[in-house]
Amino acid sequence: MNRIAYVNGQYTAHHAAAVHVEDRGYQFSDGVYEVIPVVAGKQIDSVGHMERLARSLSELRIPAPMSERAMNLVINEVIRRNRVRNGYVYLQVTRGVAPRDHAFPTDPDSALVIYARPKSSAARKSNAETGVAVITVPDQRWARRDIKTVSLLPNCLAKQAAKEAGAYEAFMYDREGMITEGSSTNAWIVDQEGRLITRPASNDILNGVTRLALMALVEEAGLEIVERPFSVEELRSAREVFLTSSSGMATPVVKVDDRVIGNGRPGSVTCGIMERFESYVSGDETEIAAGRISA
């Protein structure tokens, strides 16, 4: 099948899709992105993702390339043309093309790229059954981690360190030894009382749409969530640990560095959350995270 990407107003063959050498995303990582899961042909939490995109653009003063409504039409068209039933949409907006100069161009013309890829759920399901290992590494990122920028080099270094250690993810910790988040996931622990603990949304972390969806699901289930930073030590001695992201939903963590969590199997609270997620994404409601990204 010929895959199609949307690049600045045109649907083009994926293999030929390209951006300009002076695109500011390429030269300065002056751009933002979103990854939206597609399950059974439907976008999951598209409103939450669009809200976060609008926030990222506004924080960086990048003009929106088109209205949200128009963008959603393009996204659905890209999903349709690529016949993606299960997978994800990748969407990137940069401050566009301009002669290289650190300061913003006076009349920026934002560049928009959207493509979609199928992705099997096999790896996610196997991780859900066995749980995954994480390592902990120092957080080397800038001070605005709440903005979903394409500037992901420290995240790549952290993920590579995890891969080389045979782990699935790297949880990063700040100068005070408190966990911020994973390289592409949010971090959660379950304490001895069964409460879910996660770092509050601030400039220190990316406010995950999955994190917000989970909060909505868990509120419905009556589980208690405490938003507070937790330390590397608390992480290692937690009753349960899990991580969230659009591609992995909720994934149990059974090992942190060299410490086994619980009995080395996914814990009961995490399993309950994963079940709720599965029924959410396979049900009719798809916008449970809407309205939860704060300005």
Ligand SMILES: Cc1ncc(COP(=O)(O)O)c(C=O)c1O
């Ligand atoms: C640094 C970081 N934290 C958290 C997340 C999880 O966000 P979401 O649930 O919206 O996928 C991501 C996703 O890419 C991320 O890059």
